Amino acid sequence: MLRDITIGRYVERSSVLHSLDARSKIIGALLCSVLTLSCGSLLSMAAIAALTAAAAIVSRIPFNYILKGIKPIRWFVLFTAAVSIISADGEPIWQYGALRISAEGISAAALTSARLLLFVTSASLLTLTTPPVVLTDGFARLMRPLRRLRVPTDDIAMIISITLRSIPAFADEAERIMKAQRARGADLSRGGLITRARAVIPVAIPLFISVFRRADELSLAMDSRCYGKGTRTPRKKTHFGRNDLYCLIIMILFCGFLAIIEFYN
Amino acid sequence: MIEIRDLSRTYGSGSNKAHVLHGIDMNIERGAFTAVLGKNGCGKSTLVRHINAILKPQRGSVRVDGMDTKDPRRLYDIREKAGIVFQDPDSQSVAATVEDDTAFAPENLGLSEDEISERVEAALRAAGIAELRKKSISELSGGQKQLTAVAGIIAMRPDYMIFDESTSMLDPLARSRVLECVMRLKRELDVSVIWITHYMDEAAAADRVVIINDGKIAADGTPEEVFSDIELIERCGLELPPCAQLCVMLKNAGYDVPRLALNAHDCALLISGMTAAAVKEREGAS
Numbered sequence: 336m337l338r339d340i341t342i343g344r345y346v347e348r349s350s351v352l353h354s355l356d357a358r359s360k361i362i363g364a365l366l367c368s369v370l371t372l373s374c375g376s377l378l379s380m381a382a383i384a385a386l387t388a389a390a391a392i393v394s395r396i397p398f399n400y401i402l403k404g405i406k407p408i409r410w411f412v413l414f415t416a417a418v419s420i421i422s423a424d425g426e427p428i429w430q431y432g433a434l435r436i437s438a439e440g441i442s443a444a445a446l447t448s449a450r451l452l453l454f455v456t457s458a459s460l461l462t463l464t465t466p467p468v469v470l471t472d473g474f475a476r477l478m479r480p481l482r483r484l485r486v487p488t489d490d491i492a493m494i495i496s497i498t499l500r501s502i503p504a505f506a507d508e509a510e511r512i513m514k515a516q517r518a519r520g521a522d523l524s525r526g527g528l529i530t531r532a533r534a535v536i537p538v539a540i541p542l543f544i545s546v547f548r549r550a551d552e553l554s555l556a557m558d559s560r561c562y563g564k565g566t567r568t569p570r571k572k573t574h575f576g577r578n579d580l581y582c583l584i585i586m587i588l589f590c591g592f593l594a595i596i597e598f599y600n
Numbered sequence: 601m602i603e604i605r606d607l608s609r610t611y612g613s614g615s616n617k618a619h620v621l622h623g624i625d626m627n628i629e630r631g632a633f634t635a636v637l638g639k640n641g642c643g644k645s646t647l648v649r650h651i652n653a654i655l656k657p658q659r660g661s662v663r664v665d666g667m668d669t670k671d672p673r674r675l676y677d678i679r680e681k682a683g684i685v686f687q688d689p690d691s692q693s694v695a696a697t698v699e700d701d702t703a704f705a706p707e708n709l710g711l712s713e714d715e716i717s718e719r720v721e722a723a724l725r726a727a728g729i730a731e732l733r734k735k736s737i738s739e740l741s742g743g744q745k746q747l748t749a750v751a752g753i754i755a756m757r758p759d760y761m762i763f764d765e766s767t768s769m770l771d772p773l774a775r776s777r778v779l780e781c782v783m784r785l786k787r788e789l790d791v792s793v794i795w796i797t798h799y800m801d802e803a804a805a806a807d808r809v810v811i812i813n814d815g816k817i818a819a820d821g822t823p824e825e826v827f828s829d830i831e832l833i834e835r836c837g838l839e840l841p842p843c844a845q846l847c848v849m850l851k852n853a854g855y856d857v858p859r860l861a862l863n864a865h866d867c868a869l870l871i872s873g874m875t876a877a878a879v880k881e882r883e884g885a886s
Contacts, residue, residue: 344738345696345697345736347697347734347736466695466696466697466700467694467695467696467700468694468695468696468700468703468704468707497694500696503738504690504738548691549688549690549691552686552687552688552691552692553691553692553694555649555654555684555686556684556686556691556692556694556749557694557704558654558679559652559654559679559683559684560679560683560694560704560705560708560752560753560756561676561679561680561705561708561709561756562704562708563708564676564708564709564710565710566710567707567708567710568707568710568711568712568713568716569707570700570703570706570707570713570716570717570720
């Protein structure tokens with residue numbers, strides 16, 4: 336299941352979304368995330384979902400592959416939806432003891448679920464369509480003004496890029512460790528909350544050790560390949576072109592459209 | 601030339617203090633293939649990490665083509681001259697595709713875009729993975745990942761290439777492919793190779809074998825010289841290359857084995873020579 340994580344993976348395709356400047360895509364993904372977290376109506380969520388679906392179609396990455404990225408968070412989404420339903424106020428449409436479901440609760444659950452799903456999908460689309468080196472360059476160029484304040488923007492961009500790229504690698508590692516523990520009789524999926532929490536420890540400790548070991552080895556490999564010598568010259572530079580301009584215009588118009596929806600809701 | 605003088609290193613302090621290297625003195629000539637052997641924890645990796653200036657000598661000195669590894673002004677010149685390929689093929693890649701990962705070092709060197717593209721192209725061809733350039737690293741086999749790491753180092757145009765147990769996590773076929781690639785690079789690009797390994801057959805292919813035991817140099821010579829001292833090999837927790845083991849077994853079984861063969865080709869020649877001599881002797885007797 337963890338192998339299904341799509342955030343951090345890159346899929347080579349010849350598409351308009353792939354050819355956009357990394358800065359446009361980063362701004363687009365950030366705007367999308369801010370909009371999903373700040374908008375409060377289901378109509379706005381439907382509009383963001385439509386825009387995300389359009390971006391997914393343009394990316395030419397199979398829809399099933401993108402949806403696979405949602406699979407690992409499905410229980411989390413269901414849990415937050417359940418909490419939203421139970422904790423919402425409003426006229427109950429169904430009641431069993433203290434448990435009651437209202438129309439407001441269903442609406443809140445749909446909103447929370449949509450937020451989570453759209454947040455993950457937009458972040459996935461960014462990494463699926465942008466190679467890590469280009470993403471690093473994009474972050475570095477967006478943060479360039481901060482250099483005047485002596486902020487190590489190149490290093491921060493590299494950290495963000497490596498972090499994103501490491502998510503699927505660590506998910507694979509966690510999957511391997513879980514399989515190894517299961518092979519030795521560990522039961523990770525049964526019992527109550529405390530039993531399950533305890534069962535996580537034999538997975539979490541080797542995972543942390545592996546993460547630190549890998550981070551140490553990667554830093555050595557980067558050092559030995561002269562990382563930190565001076566200003567890097569990225570080989571792949573994307574240029575802000577006409578499509579990027581259209582993309583930004585679409586995003587600005589979309590923000591205006593959502594503002595109108597939110598105003599009338 | 602790499603000059604190592606009185607190199608010592610300790611880890612920890614107080615009762616936990618461990619002496620990893622004790623006064624190591626050695627030179628590594630340009631163009632040589634040097635295999636470094638020793639049991640786990642004997643100080644092999646610590647030794648070679650001093651060459652690349654990842655570690656600075658606590659005592660003694662390491663000079664790479666005259667540049668002192670303690671001199672911070674020469675740090676990147678030294679790293680450019682002496683590249684390391686590490687053990688784990690999954691922990692060395694920075695980029696997503698083979699081509700991008702190979703370009704990482706030239707990008708760090710601040711070269712022009714044309715120069716980077718030229719170096720990447722040449723490095724991919726030299727490592728024999730030009731056809732994989734667009735492939736995602738996550739789709740590669742362990743051997744292909746290690747060859748990508750090799751290409752990443754070649755792109756720096758180093759004079760010395762250090763392999764820190766780079767074949768230990770590979771299957772036999774991938775292991776021999778990486779070794780073949782390194783032998784070809786040594787021949788074609790005239791780079792010096794420092795090869796840390798636990799595989800004795802790999803060490804037998806080197807020009808020179810150095811054994812490290814308890815932080816000291818226990819043996820230093822040609823493979824023939826070093827592997828002929830079987831007692832020393834056993835004392836250092838090592839074993840002979842498989843072909844040499846066969847020769848020893850034959851000798852113990854009463855056969856007249858004139859010398860140790862270190863590789864399959866040499867072993868075949870030796871056994872066919874022994875067989876021919878035995879046939880001749882039998883024919884003479886009859």
